[in-house]
Amino acid sequence: RGAAMEGKNDEASVFDEANSMSAVGGRLDQVNVLGEILLCQICKSQFKDARFLPCHHYFCRSCIEGLVGSSDTHTFLCPQCHMEINLPGNGTATLPVAFVVERIRERIRSRSNATLSVDHVCQDHGIELKLYCLECGLLLCPECALHHHGDHPYDYVTSVAPMYMESVKQQFDTLIKIKDSSESHVRKIESSKTYLLQSSASVTDTVNQCFDEMARHIEDRRKAILDELTSIVQQQVELYQRQESILVSNISQIEELKYKWDRVREPSSGNKGAVVLLAELVPQLKQKAGKMLPPTLDSCETINIVPEMKKVGEMKALCEYIKINFIRQADSSTAHALVQNLPATMELGKRLSFSISARGNNYKGANIRAFVQALADNSCTPLCVSKDLNIILTPVVRGRHELTVEVNGEHVTGSPFSLFVTVPMEQLHNPVRVIGGLTAPYALAFNSKGNMVVVHSHPHGRISVCCKQGRRALEVRLRTLCSPSGVAVDEQDDIYVSEGKNHCVMKFHGGDGAHVKTIGRYGSGLGEFNTPQGLKVIEGQLYVCDMGNSRVQIFSKQLEFVKFFKVGKGITDIACSKQSGRFYLSGKNVEVLDRDHAYLFSIYDMNSISVCFNEKQNTLCLADCHRNCLCVINLDTDQVVNRFLSTEDCRGVNRKRSYGTAIDEDGYIYVCDTTNGRILVF
Secondary structure (H helix, E strand, O other): OHHHHHHHHHHHHHHHHHHHHOOOOHHHHHHHHHHHHOEOOOOOOEOOOEEEOOOOOEEEHHHHHHHHOOOOOOEEEOOOOOOEEEOOOOHHHHOOEOHHHHHHHHHHHHOOOOOOOHHHEOOOOOOEOOEEEOOOOOEEOHHHHHHOOOOOOEEEHHHHHHHHHHHHHHHHHHHHHHHHHHHHHHHHHHHHHHHHHHHHHHHHHHHHHHHHHHHHHHHHHHHHHHHHHHHHHHHHHHHHHHHHHHHHHHHHHHHHHHHHHHHHOOHHHHHHHHHHHHHHHHHHHHHHHHHOOOOOOHHHOOOOOOOOOOOHHHHHHHHHOOOOOOOOHHHOOOOOOEEEOOOOEEEOOOOEEEEEEOOOOOOOOOOEEEEEEEOOOOEEEEEOEOOOOEEEEOOOOOEEEEEEEEEOOEEOOOOOEEEEEEOOHHHOOOOOEEEOOOOOEEEEEEOOOOOEEEEEOOOOOEEEEEOOOOOEEEEEEOOOOOOEEEEEEOOOOOEEEEEOOOOEEEEEOOOOOOEEEEEOOEOOOOOOEOOEEEEEEEOOEEEEEEHHHOEEEEEOOOOOEEEEEEOOOOOOEEEEOOOOOOEEEEOOEEEEEOOOOOEEEEEEEOOOOEEEEEOOOOEEEEEEOOOOEEEEEEOOOOEEEEEEOOOOEEOOEEOOOEEEEEEOOOOOEEEEEOOOOEEEEO
8 A cells, every 4th residue: 555655656657747847848848758758768679577676766677686686685776876776586576567658658548638659759768759760661760860861862841741641541532433433333233133033933933933834744645645654555465365265265165175185095994985985085186176266476476565754855855945044134225236257456468257156047048248447547348247157357547446236226235346456566667657847755655636746855845736747736835845755645545754853743735835843953853853754644543654763653643753663774665564564674784573563573674764564455555756766575485576777778768766666556666766856656
């Protein structure tokens, strides 16, 4: 009880001391002071099994045992007041527990309105966690930042929190959308499940009634056949019995006559007796011989009973026709025909044969119409349908096509079909078109309308939006845009441009080219750049290659920082495969990362400055401005399938520096020939 009273007094004194020490600083300083009081003055860490000394100072039990050491006298000096302490024979076990420590902790936790709790105090130094390590992602106190994270970039928590708040908000917005969509789908699933269970019960009743009726008919027929069988067998058995009785009677009569005949032939009977016996026997033999006939074979023939089961197989097949068909309501209006053997892609100039399956219906007399439309030039070609419903297609234009197949004016299932006609990469050498009249095109991208967005590097920065034939629809001149290094376009056709020399990223409105926002400055902090290069909009986020800092920074479309990940040195551009989720980064090597931005491997050694991905052919196109060439890599085999564009003449013009590349929706490769002020199309 005395120790408890002392602990209570000590608790009051501790809080009085904290109140006096924090009289100027307010509640936050009071919490800081209490946090410092919770530290053992020997190990400078938070108390572990604190024990009171007779001088009313308290320390960790293990620290007190360390002061005693191996001394037999159990005598030592208090580290704070230097009072001589004599421990009893049981050592530290007899010292009273400092319950005041736990009470102080509970008091701090109960003050929920304080802006800082004991959880925001460094466990090692008892100092407020004010800093955030950008590399490790940890909260730090100044001591930890100085001694353990000295070479790491860090910033104040109050500065980093808004950026992470925006990132978390966007992620929560995405999750809320997913939640709403999931709830909608759950309601649809519940409705579909309820309808399915109801229809299942109805179908179960129908199936049971059908098979019960069939079973009744089969049972009635079985009984009739068995009754008929019983009647036939009974009649035949009666016939056998009658024949058997007649034959047995004949046999007995013949045996009797034979007996008399044997007596006649006996010598002991004498002549007179033999004559008498013969007189009796002769008329009997004549009478019996006239009545008895030899048995025929028919009377003893075995009869086989063979059931006639010719229709049993048909009955089995009829039962197999009784099936349960699951039909989606969306498919109920389609024509009862399918197109078979139709691939999604094919090579230019090759012959493709596919057929129409009529689903059991005969469409040979129907009006079947098929034609293909090339979206590149809007040309429409009718196709011939043979008598066996085969169709042959040989496209002469590369790019996207739409194949339409109709039966009696109604589209077959899946029509119109999408068909992509490609050119083998190993056949690409000479450009199919040259877009000239440009100043110094350095990078390009395509918007949702299929128009090119081109940035020019000199004499002063300029952004051009033009069609694929080179006719300009929009042009923005910016004197501050002196060294653009990359361009990207989002789903709303807004334009993002990276500036290498000014270390920034700018956003422009896609409709009128108005400047929206500029972010960045020289540095290595979040949202700062060191010579930014290529950039891409991937899944609604902007990826910027921060070459000087060997990292890729990710921003929202509002240019708010999201996160970053480390990459190799000299990374200049980035591309992503929608199918595999892998990232490809150009530079000295082509680095391949997984969907979580973890390094996998490198596939090619070259100083590439830009990279673009061809989803249709699963290939990468790399531009090497030092070797003045383009390189096409097949990602299925990780092998180079073509290397073209050298310093040799092409259409009478020398090709020199090749920088930005892009691939349009039809698979054409666009290359910025910066030195000659043009774009080459392959």
